[in-house]
Amino acid sequence: MDLSGTSATDEPTGRAEVVKGAARRLLGTVGAGGLSLEAVAGESGLALAEVEAVFPGRDDLLTALVVDAYNGSAAVMEQADHEAREAGAPAGARLLAVTRALREWSLGHAAEFALIYGSPVPGYHAPPETVLPASRTPAVLGGIVRAALEGGELAPPRRAVPGPPLLLPAAVELFGGVPGAPFSDIIERGIVLWSSLVGLLVFQVFSRTHDSVRDEAVFFDYAVAVAAEAVGLEVRLGEKND
Known part of the structure; x- marks a missing residue:
């Protein structure tokens, strides 16, 4: 149990891993050429601003x-x-x-x-x-x-x-x-x-x-x-x- 009151996605490193995991899933369906931060945000469950905070582009x-x-x-x-x-x-x-x-x-x-x-x-x-x-x-x-x-x-x-x-x-x-x-x-x-x-x-x-x-x-x-x-x-x- 996390007693700190934060989740893995609250930390930049943890959030980056969540974003990359979502992006890897999308690679198998839309390919690298179809990858976008908006699509990754939707796949990861994060807000676009949260994705852009770790990967600006x-x-x-x-x-x-x-x-x-x-x-x-x-x-x-x-x-x-x-x-x-x-x-x-x-x-x-x-x-x-x-x-x-x-x-x-x-x-x-x-x-x-x-x-x-x-x-x-x-x-x-x-x-x-x-x-x-x-x-x-x-x-x-x-x-x-x-x-x-x-x-x-x-x-x-x-x-x-x-x-x-x-x-x-x-x-x-x-x-x-x-x-x-x-x-x-x-x-x-x-x-x-x-x-x-x-x-x-x-x-x-x-x-x-x-x-x-x-x-x-x-x-x-x-x-x-x-x-x-x-x-x-x-x-x-x-x-x-x-």
């Missing part, structure tokens, strides 16, 4: 939802990787564990997945505060690839990136520097792995593979293993430590 609310989605999805990956490392799993098993965790989150939070990986929201431009949360997912993947490189678990690439390096400084910094030959293009390959993972999840979350494969979960594991070959990492399927 629609974009402020969208930014909070984007940050939460990136952080929430990355957190389950980080936890899965921690557990895999604690169990002494090799890099391939770690990769499978974190991608499975992201798949489970994505299927269970389809509207939030669409918010961060679907079509851009008309008129919305993500501000700088979304960059760090968004970087957590590639950071998990990059950490696994880096561990595989340092542990001698990567096979040398069969194809080199033509011409000069294709990377921006931020990508190099996130990975911790460019390795020497024959792995000098491993960051580019890691980006291929990352983009392949997101594309695979888009297909599964939006039901693009359900009429093509018998078992989407098994196909997901297979596809991750195939994508991992691009970085020279072996993902062994069907083993107990997976």
